[in-house]
Amino acid sequence: MTAGKRITIHDIARHAGVSPSTVSRVLNNTTPVAEDKRLAVTAAIRRLNYRPSIVAQGLARGTSTVIGVLTQDIASPFYGEILRGIEYGLRGSVYHPIFANGNWRLQEEHDALQILRSRQPEGIILLGGNIPDAEIRAVAEQLPVVVVGRHITGFERHCVRVDDFQGAYLATRHLIELGHRRIAHITGIPSHQDTLDRQAGYEHALHEANIPLNTELIIEGTFQEQSGMLAVETLLMRASPFTAIFAANDQMAYGARLALYRRGIRVPEDVSLVGFDNLPGSAFTTPPLTTVRQPTVEMGTAAASAILSLISGAPPDLPHFAPELIIRESASLCWR
Amino acid sequence: MTAGKRITIHDIARHAGVSPSTVSRVLNNTTPVAEDKRLAVTAAIRRLNYRPSIVAQGLARGTSTVIGVLTQDIASPFYGEILRGIEYGLRGSVYHPIFANGNWRLQEEHDALQILRSRQPEGIILLGGNIPDAEIRAVAEQLPVVVVGRHITGFERHCVRVDDFQGAYLATRHLIELGHRRIAHITGIPSHQDTLDRQAGYEHALHEANIPLNTELIIEGTFQEQSGMLAVETLLMRASPFTAIFAANDQMAYGARLALYRRGIRVPEDVSLVGFDNLPGSAFTTPPLTTVRQPTVEMGTAAASAILSLISGAPPDLPHFAPELIIRESASLCWR
């Protein structure tokens, strides 16, 4: 491991017989430079294999070319897709994303935000999390902010999300159209807005179909597989029979499916199951899972474009993302 | 969005009635400072809510406090766990990871490496990929490098990986012990070393049990679910019957499981199935998947520690990671 003296703009200047200012000018072509000097400079650059120091540029220009991304869990299958979209959307720009995880714990989220800000990002993209709305709006006073997967009142134009209410409504209505009337719902974490919205969509579909709400059939989950299993166990112990389950996300649907399997209850013959998210794995479960798709990658690229717009002084200009019901094989006609 | 003049070390100095040098000294406590001045400085810092500029510090110190992580796909379930480990292992240090994706395409990997290097990282962690060994060794001449999930000859002490041969051997031997003799194998991408090692482990187990190798039962896959489905279709069309399948990773096992399901072939009653990786979802497939665990998070944290060691001038000091067979329910006794 050899350190090797870093080669600087001065070295290039010397080799090309010009001043550092001129080197800088050809680098950024910010001002016309005589053709022969330009050539000499570019030649020196490639001969010495010179790469400008991004950090020095950052200091001098007062810009960092980094976009902070506060994610909750880098390994989450759902957010992973969004991160991929963000990364993709930033390609080709001078900006590079840096990530920090909040793990859905307020303290860690604050730490992560602090770490991100200490790197002086040009903008911040927030994925979910528990940081209070007011605080997010305050950060947005100071630099461009876009938030994904969360609704911040008074900040809607900077929020990228799918209509959770509508998605849940579509899922539930699908079950109703298949003849189900005893539809259980496994919710997400109650403190998350999407949990509330999805439950509201579920209830709205029932209401619309004149199906009385049975709170016995609503079980609180955690968005994790394990909670889906538990929810089914609980459901089975209660008196209220059910013929279908709408889980607030795919991961809980996987857990529910396993619990059903353990009890010898077939999907979809005995009970129909629908999830939410359309994780990459959901096309390969047995049976493949009927679920609600969120256009995650597109949402990520849209978040990236929006942050770039904001940086350039333009409005975020976010498109509307509609949820889409993906009908596969885990939900079928109710014959009872 | 208000820019707001950045507050600097000079502002603190002025407010505290000391020189900028002294402020710097209490910031880094690199030299004793009189107690009263220290107090004045810390008071000014918290009153003005001062945060040092990491980029200015970087320039002045000649260090960046960033670790470049060249990953292939940020949303990959397998690498995601490793990234989480890296992130976790870097916590508390002054270093922060920055990621760039290579997408397993040489050109993109080179671009990503270039982007990473332009940020002047103190060290680089490489996850998989196709960049030639020699090139990686060359980069390692210049700065600390650790590679995960890949074997680089002559660079073993910097490589974090599990023994693929051994893992595949364990998986195959498990099937053999259950009485299986017609064991199919779905391989990964042939250009990846782990694919070769896993296949060798499979063959070794067969050989050890005096089971002749039947190349009809070896199908090439791509590590994706879809290829697992295709592999089963191919297997079914061939003349050679089989009672078990060892897939080179869990994702292909998922695909295989679905193809079997489609044909009405039960797992494990009709055919046993074992995977490799132990993805988070594998505990929740139906039936839960017997597979080979790689301690991904630990591998990630070990990679982080190793890079920190290297930066401090110490040897990487990587522990040995043994694969572990996780026996769940997708493989059972062969009765034929």
Add this chain to the structure above:
DNA sequence: CTGAAAGCGCTTACAG
């Protein structure tokens, strides 16, 4: 078109 100079926000010998 082009160079010298000042500045970005810190750190760190160098003197005292």
Add this chain to the structure above:
DNA sequence: CTGAAAGCGCTTACAG
């Protein structure tokens, strides 16, 4: 213990 000065590697008015 502490300040003035130089320097990190660039950019960008300012003059010409």
